Amino acid sequence: MLYWRVTRPDFGDAQIDVLADHFSPVLSSPEHIPDEWTLLKARLYLEPQLLTTLTWEDVNRLHRDTCPNVLELIDLILTIPASTADCERGFNIMKVVKSDWRSSLKADTLSDLLLMQLSSPPISEFDPSAAVELWHTDCIRGRRPNFKDCSKQVADTDSDMSDSEADDVVIT
Template sequence: MMKAIMANRYEGISLTRGDSLTLVTSQDKMLDRLVESMTDRFQDTSVGVLCSTKLVSFTNWPESGDAAAGYFMFCITDFGDTELETLVDHFKPVLETSGIHVERIPDQWTVLKVLMYQEPQSLQKMSWFRVNRSHQHSCPDILALVDLVLSFPASTAECESGFNTMKQVKTDWRSNLKSDMLSDLLMVQLSSPEIREYDPIKAVMLWHQDSVRSRRSDFMDHAKRVTAVE
């Protein structure tokens, strides 16, 4: 009897068996709400900043052989202007802080499109590394915006990994760590090579040379002797 009562309750809430119609209705409501939540969550894929980032993918650029010359020039003249405006408005504070001339970006965008379509290589095989190397002097500000967009992480996995590492470093026993020390420890944890590949000699020499107090002058020789004996 006790097992039957426990089976009909979950976390203190009574569970009742409904008919098939009620079950189907509940499923439909759940799926509708799930679709609404996903639509709200990923709405930037069709509008907004995230949608405008498609500008940096050459697969979205119109091919030069798609239409007649006059119509094609008309297409590339307006191509990407709306997306560029969205990106510039969104990242304007960051760009200006970095010394980028935001007001020059629209004109440089037009120049860059003309230069890109003069390239003998197909845009589908083009890379932004090559574009930066070829047109950095003529279009520096628009290419800085492109670099910023290309730096977007594909997912938040690395950020989540960083937070997990921070929890391991800043435990209850080390809750008084200052920000600078915590940042240095996280840098060691996240950016250092594997222990099997790590060569500590440079770190040991830095520790020995930059110390405020004097170190043993023969500590390296002693370490070599110990290693030779082993």
């Protein structure tokens, strides 16, 4: 298959023309794409043994200055999802979040709730201690003025006592 591509210099030209025509409203210079496609193919096939190890990031980094428009088209095509599973998952979660009881949520609130639902770790892996501590301490006026963090309280009492006082403490 690789030999056929190397010996046929016109492979992919018709498909690139169709894609460039279709996406021309969002591309910066679609008229340069066919020439850049030919140039990109020629540069990539100068060393065919490297084709098995090159990643898309390598191609982008190496040829961004000489073939920017065709790489822009390929980046655009790579952003198209292969399936609609992610979209369907998002709509299912939105149905759970925006129930009949919460039908009047504003767009920002709904967006924030969906982001938390889609991006958060499972509840079994979540450790809320950092969030609780931030909630207690990061405000203008204390939420619970009598709240004392037990872990800090033990450390504070140990450091405040002198050695002679520590000897006098009787634990029952």
